[in-house]
Amino acid sequence: MLAKTNIRKGLDLQGGTRVILRPETEMNSTDIDSLIENMKQRLNVYGFSDIVVKSISDLSGKSFILVEIAGASDQEVKDLISKQGKFEAKIGNNTVFKGGEDIKRVCKTAECSYIERCSAVSNGYACRFSFSITISVDAAQRQAEYTKDLGVTVENGEPIPYSKHRPLLR
Numbered sequence: 001m002l003a004k005t006n007i008r009k010g011l012d013l014q015g016g017t018r019v020i021l022r023p024e025t026e027m028n029s030t031d032i033d034s035l036i037e038n039m040k041q042r043l044n045v046y047g048f049s050d051i052v053v054k055s056i057s058d059l060s061g062k063s064f065i066l067v068e069i070a071g072a073s074d075q076e077v078k079d080l081i082s083k084q085g086k087f088e089a090k091i092g093n094n095t096v097f098k099g100g101e102d103i104k105r106v107c108k109t110a111e112c113s114y115i116e117r118c119s120a121v122s123n124g125y126a127c128r129f130s131f132s133i134t135i136s137v138d139a140a141q142r143q144a145e146y147t148k149d150l151g152v153t154v155e156n157g158e159p160i161p162y163s164k165h166r167p168l169l170r
Helices: 010-014 029-044 074-082 137-147
Strands: 016-021 051-057 063-070 088-091 094-098 103-106 113-121 124-131 133-135 151-153 159-161
Touching: 016 074, 029 051, 029 063, 029 074, 063 074, 088 137, 094 137, 133 137
Parallel strands: none
Antiparallel strands: 016 063, 051 063, 088 094, 103 133, 113 124, 151 159
16 A cells, blocks of 8 residues: 555555554553554555654553554454564574564663674664573574584674674573
8 A cells, every 4th residue: 555646645645544542461561562563563564645643641641553554454454463462583584583482681771782883884874783681591592503613704804603692501
């Protein structure tokens, strides 16, 4: 459903769907903000002309998420929102770990996520972002198995065996 013109009519003029979602569990503001960002990215992939995703709350302070999509039917919005996102980490054709099964924790704070380095590129800067995750013992063993024969190229361009940089198993 790509826009035919540059005029953005919005929900009030074009029609569409408004949905209010209640999280299954209590979430703090950081988690809700992260969820909203993820939802915006997922929904904007489909090229809808006008999407609003924001946090709202009732008079008792309970948090909800408001989703408005202009030009979309109730069924289209239900199909888009109700599908669970799926994360898989693969090395070659081998699945190392999956979200919901093997990932135990994802770092969301400055204590364990950071920008490593930035370098100038033609139209701005490119930065390397790092964050930590905690995976199950089984997933860590699969990662070790699938990566044991890989080489790693370091900054100076000389390959070193991956076994010297194997992740810490906890």
